[in-house]
Amino acid sequence: MVGATGRVTGRVGAGLVGEVMVHVPQRQGTEAFLAYPAVPGETLEPGSQVVVVEYQPPRTVYVAPL
Known part of the structure; x- marks a missing residue:
């Protein structure tokens, strides 16, 4: 799973729980x-x-921009 790529579908940020595909x-x-x-x-x-x-x-995942 680590190293997999995806796209943000719900804003990810401080104090927010976002969503990624x-x-x-x-x-x-x-x-x-x-x-x-x-x-x-x-x-x-x-x-x-x-x-x-x-x-x-x-x-749950922690993500960084590509």
Whole structure:
């Protein structure tokens, strides 16, 4: 999961729980995950491309812009 790329569908930022759609090759598709910024204070707008820096099961990821 770490290193997977995706796209922001709900704003990710300080004090916000955003959403990203991440391509998951093992399941041959794209899935939604709750997302937090990997760098505190950073804001990622919908449509931004991101990379997963950390994964916490079951459906939470920390992301950084590509």
